[in-house]
Amino acid sequence: MQPSRPVQAAAPGTVTPTHCPYCALQCGMGLARAGEGVKVVERPAFPVNGGALCGKGRTAPAVLSSRVRLTEPLVRSHATGGLVPATWEEALDRVAEGLARTRAAYGADACGVFGGGGLTNEKAYALGKFARVVLGTSQIDYNGRFCMSSAAAAGQRAFGVDRGLPFPLADVARTGCVILVGSNLAETMPPALRYLTEMKDNGGSLIVVDPRRTRTAEQADLHLAPRPGTDLALALGLLHLVVAEGHVDEEYVAARTSGWEEARAAAMAHWPEHVERITGVPVPQLRETVRRFGAAEHAMVLTARGPEQQAKGTDTVGAWINLCLATGRPGRPLSGYGCLTGQGNGQGGREHGQKADQLPGYRKLTDPGARAHVAAVWGVDPESLPGPGRSAYELLDALGGDVRALLLMGSNPVVSAPRAAHVEQRIRSLDFLAVADVVLSETAALADVVLPVTQWAEETGTVTNLEGRVLLRRKAVDPPPGVRSDLDVLHGLADRLGHGKGFPTEPEEVFDELRRASAGGIADYAGITYERLAAGNGEGVFWPCPEGTEGTEGTETAGAAGVPHAGTPRLFLERFATDDGRARFVAVAHRGAAEEPDAEYPVLLTTGRVLAQYQSGAQTRRVAELNAAAPGPFVELHPRLAARVGVADGDPVAVVSRRGRATVPARVTAGIRPDTVFMPFHWPGEGRANVLTHPALDPVSRMPEFKVCAVRLEAPG
Amino acid sequence: MTSHCGKGPAPRVVVVGAGLAGARLAARLGADALLIGEEPYAPYNRVLLTDVLAGRLAPEVIALPAPAAHLRTRAERIDRAERVVECADGSRVPYGTLVLATGANPVLPPLRGLFPPGATELPGGVHAFRTLDDCLALSAAVTPGCRAVVIGGGLLGVCAARALADRGARVVLAQQGDRLMERQLDPAASALVREHLTRLGVEVHTECRVRGLRQHDGAVTAVELADGFVLDTELTVLACGVRPRVGLARAAGLDVRRGVVVDDALRTGDPRVHAIGDCAEHASRTPCLAAPALDQADALAAALTAPESARPYAGTRSLTRLTLPHAERPLDVAAFGEPDARPDDDVLRLADATRGTYRKVVVRGDRLVGGVLLGDLAAVGALARAWEADEPLPDDGAPPLHLLTHDGGH
CATH class of the missing domain: 3.50.50.60 (FAD/NAD(P)-binding domain)
Structure with missing residues (x-):
């Protein structure tokens, strides 16, 4: 079987407008031919980043280099136990056999599928369809569960829809006050910092909530440093003061929301001095926050992984949304709540069916109407679609148990999952593992079959950035010989498993089907075409964008007679996407972390990211310039804690939790709370932070407790 | 309001007293709990009464989250043999576990003319x-x-x-x-x-x-x-001041000293009866403050819902906090432990008359024994952590200035 003919790559000398392979900003960039490869050039006309790029984006072509790439399929040798090169036919045959054998022996649900938030919309869609139609399994989820799932759940609960930002990022520059909760965007999405800087230059206030004095916190007018795991109490305390200081927008609350009294009662149980005790944030700082936030005509709360990656992440985000609702922000110009989604296609990846409980268009798998619609597009009986399956961690935890074979695309859970040593052991216990990846990641190295796939500049596809802006990422170079696209892989596997039709390899063909599947759903892409996405400056189209010329009720549209729907840059201006059009307050109460410190493990560990690396580091650790900037893991700790443990800056120190041990150099800084240490999670091996983290899950979003667990520190010797 | 006199299964936990501790426990236990409170209101946050008096908050605004089941009547007698609470409205409420959260009464000072002969109510005014x-x-x-x-x-x-x-x-x-x-x-x-x-x-x-x-x-x-x-x-x-309300417990034959005596599981001598909040006496202390009341409610909720993983209640060390609201210059006060130093104690003090701030800690040996922050609370987190943890102070010879100043470590 031959892979389909690739889309023609850009001719030498021309510049291909495209987007960065990394975070959810999806910065616009141009790729120009340079010798054998490509170089990055500015694309100033693209609105989100206006040409600016961070070091990761600038050096992105380095991951195209065949030196770091997988360029031929690998299969595990029965003779030696090692991975050896194989032909595509052999590799795909082995995967199809592995999946078919497992299904025959143990049933459809014994085959699992694990996807990623870096996959394009087309791939995420095709992967979900493959799982449900070809494998017939309910066991599919993806690493986006570890990203923004709590914000997604809270957004749906409050607004009836989850779109990271309900407004363009540029609105941030024109608002009057931003509370940025648990985001170090100066390091994780540097090109976005300019919007905050502009906002401050325009006289606005920036309030940063972070247990660490990060580069982002350095920019703040006010930095609140709560104890990790207490963001929920902090938000309740602020809401309490909003009530006490008379900042409640009663008219808005009456006209546009429901559930206020219960939410207020929950806030009344969290008075400022009580919140100070829980969070360690002094009451005068809470008052100052409310004064700035309440007085601003326009104001926003933006959350990121800090409040979200907790076993109470959904309620925590809900508490921040409540603060916005009580002060009348969501659905008002230059105001509201937003989530800074992390992964490149974290937004689109969660809309089109690789999530355990979802079908394309952000439809619910449990909704009979949704099942019927999608089944019709897929040409299958709605009854044949499986129900919701396990969430990401639960799926990984079930490997080797109920789930015996796994197909994994675009993820590296050996490094990125919580309680990673356990997850690694579960992966090793599988009967069969197939991994499609660009490089030989730590997880791919455990596979029975490794399929080398195209990436980013080598293929065309759409992504949806953190604003809900659908973008076209265009092919700029030919992939190395021997590499195929994920769509080719799924086509080849489907074909072998008896589904020769329904898995096209052309991204645009997949997208057209996705449009139909999403039509009428929450994330409606029906009116978006490759042609529209390529037009003009390629600034993209905001969903929902239904087919036809009518505006969607309750959303801002520029749709006029005879003109296609313009997309929806701003949501909720007239109504929320709930049944009654009102936003819902959710009464939430603070609760402790899944694991609180005690005499044996007296210190809090929080995890996160650094500027020069991305996620599990599978890509960025292979870029020399980035590695020079961020060569390895470390633990950040306060001088007083360092003195107590007996380590100096640069000394190795063991960080130990009930789940594992990591040994890393100490980085001593006064910019962190003395009761807390911080580790970035980008690295495998001795410094793998996620061997320490706690797998307790949020009851709604199933997000693990990445941001807080109890550890002790040991100086060597 | 339903009374549980023989109709359907009794709630597992009956909580007497709908103050902060009782309401918190009932909220944590959800449908497993029945709350009995004598006041004719939904449970409210007593801590906020000064704000109501000052006109900053409307009375209905200080309501706490509504409990799943709430009887508005006075518990008059506990029959421990029958495991029933008898109420003023005639209802008899059976319990599996009983929690006394009866709170405290104001102390009425022995003033001439406060109670003329025969009077039982406070006089007018x-x-x-x-x-x-x-x-x-x-x-x-x-x-x-x-x-x-x-x-x-x-x-x-x-x-x-x-x-x-x-x-x-x-x-x-x-x-x-x-x-x-x-x-x-x-x-x-x-x-x-x-x-x-x-x-x-x-x-x-x-x-x-x-x-x-x-x-x-x-x-x-x-x-x-x-x-x-x-x-x-x-x-x-x-x-x-206030005094623990112990009448119900005493009449039921439970061990009462100043408060209802409980062990580290917040249990009275009767293993089916617990006491929390202002009415409880744990480790010979009756602090009658909000922080221990909430800690006890949380500890007991944990023990009743997940007994296998529950930790003993080890007492609450918290700062006394006072905020006197003011449009321009609110006054914040945090204090703990012994305010006055003994002759051999080390005292660290920072005062700024212009800003009206005052900060002080008292150190005895390697321990923090008392302190106050007034007007500048930047260090309140560090100070609270040091006090609550009761860890020895570093013996590097340097004064623990970080307890009074914001040194970047929050």
């Missing part, structure tokens, strides 16, 4: 300040320019005086001791609180013992001081 009813009555009585006397200069007296001043009353605060909040504050900090009150128009009298009350037509019209001075008044507020 005299108010305790403990319940929402107390608060509403006071709130209805206070008018701009009216004369008010607050008897007692502890935390509650200071808050009440401040709230009445907010409402325009001409307030005199009569404190028997030589300074305000003498249990929490040293003389210097106390003087700054006094200054703050004085600026708001409150007249503060210290070393001022009240001897009696004068009544006219059943209402108190003047307060007589021990030195013979007489203060005319329309409103008299008793803020002389």
Whole structure:
């Protein structure tokens, strides 16, 4: 079987407008031919980043280099136990056999599928369809569960829809006050910092909530440093003061929301001095926050992984949304709540069916109407679609148990999952593992079959950035010989498993089907075409964008007679996407972390990211310039804690939790709370932070407790 | 309201008392709990009554999250043999586990004229300040320019005086001791609180013992001081502390000292009966404060829902916190432990008269034994952590300045 003919790559000398392979900003960039490869050039006309790029984006072509790439399929040798090169036919045959054998022996649900938030919309869609139609399994989820799932759940609960930002990022520059909760965007999405800087230059206030004095916190007018795991109490305390200081927008609350009294009662149980005790944030700082936030005509709360990656992440985000609702922000110009989604296609990846409980268009798998619609597009009986399956961690935890074979695309859970040593052991216990990846990641190295796939500049596809802006990422170079696209892989596997039709390899063909599947759903892409996405400056189209010329009720549209729907840059201006059009307050109460410190493990560990690396580091650790900037893991700790443990800056120190041990150099800084240490999670091996983290899950979003667990520190010797 | 007299399964846990501790426990237990409270309101946050009195919050706003099941009646008797609570409305509520969260009563000082012979109710014009009813009555009585006397200069007296001043009353605060909040504050900090009150128009009298009350037509019209001075008044507020409410427990034959005695599982001598909050005496202490009440409710909720992983309740060390709201210059006070140093103690003190700030810690050996932050609370997190953890201070010879200053470590 031959892979389909690739889309023609850009001719030498021309510049291909495209987007960065990394975070959810999806910065616009141009790729120009340079010798054998490509170089990055500015694309100033693209609105989100206006040409600016961070070091990761600038050096992105380095991951195209065949030196770091997988360029031929690998299969595990029965003779030696090692991975050896194989032909595509052999590799795909082995995967199809592995999946078919497992299904025959143990049933459809014994085959699992694990996807990623870096996959394009087309791939995420095709992967979900493959799982449900070809494998017939309910066991599919993806690493986006570890990203923004709590914000997604809270957004749906409050607004009836989850779109990271309900407004363009540029609105941030024109608002009057931003509370940025648990985001170090100066390091994780540097090109976005300019919007905050502009906002401050325009006289606005920036309030940063972070247990660490990060580069982002350095920019703040006010930095609140709560104890990790207490963001929920902090938000309740602020809401309490909003009530006490008379900042409640009663008219808005009456006209546009429901559930206020219960939410207020929950806030009344969290008075400022009580919140100070829980969070360690002094009451005068809470008052100052409310004064700035309440007085601003326009104001926003933006959350990121800090409040979200907790076993109470959904309620925590809900508490921040409540603060916005009580002060009348969501659905008002230059105001509201937003989530800074992390992964490149974290937004689109969660809309089109690789999530355990979802079908394309952000439809619910449990909704009979949704099942019927999608089944019709897929040409299958709605009854044949499986129900919701396990969430990401639960799926990984079930490997080797109920789930015996796994197909994994675009993820590296050996490094990125919580309680990673356990997850690694579960992966090793599988009967069969197939991994499609660009490089030989730590997880791919455990596979029975490794399929080398195209990436980013080598293929065309759409992504949806953190604003809900659908973008076209265009092919700029030919992939190395021997590499195929994920769509080719799924086509080849489907074909072998008896589904020769329904898995096209052309991204645009997949997208057209996705449009139909999403039509009428929450994330409606029906009116978006490759042609529209390529037009003009390629600034993209905001969903929902239904087919036809009518505006969607309750959303801002520029749709006029005879003109296609313009997309929806701003949501909720007239109504929320709930049944009654009102936003819902959710009464939430603070609760402790899944694991609180005690005499044996007296210190809090929080995890996160650094500027020069991305996620599990599978890509960025292979870029020399980035590695020079961020060569390895470390633990950040306060001088007083360092003195107590007996380590100096640069000394190795063991960080130990009930789940594992990591040994890393100490980085001593006064910019962190003395009761807390911080580790970035980008690295495998001795410094793998996620061997320490706690797998307790949020009851709604199933997000693990990445941001807080109890550890002790040991100086060597 | 349903009464559970033989109709359907009894709730597993019956909580008597709908104050902060009882309401919190009931909220944590959800449908497993039935809350019995004698006040005619939904559970409310008592801590916020001063804000209601000051007019900052409407009374209905301080309601706490509604419990799943709530009986508004007074528990009158516990039959431990039958495991039933008998209530004033005639209902008999069976329990699997009983939790006493009966709170505390205001202390009524032995003042001449407070209770004339035969009287059982407080005379007209005299108010305790403990319940929402107390608060509403006071709130209805206070008018701009009216004369008010607050008897007692502890935390509650200071808050009440401040709230009445907010409402325009001409307030005199009569404190028997030589300074305000003498249990929490040293003389210097106390003087700054006094200054703050004085600026708001409150007249503060210290070393001022009240001897009696004068009544006219059943209402108190003047307060007589021990030195013979007489203060005319329309409103008299008793803020002389509280005492655990233990009558129900005592009558049921449970071990009662100052409070209802409980062990580290917050259990009385009867393994089916627990006590939490102001009424409970744990490790010989009855702090009657919000922080221990909430900690105990949380600890007991954990023990009742997940007994296998529950940790013993080890007591609560928390700061006393006071915020006196003010449009321009709110006054924040945090204090803990012993306010006055012994001769051999090390004392670290930072005072700034211009900014009106005062910070102090008392160190004995390698331990923190007391401290106060007033006006500048930047270090409150560090100080609270050090106090609550009760860890030895670093013995590097350097003074623990970080406990008073914001050193970047929050």
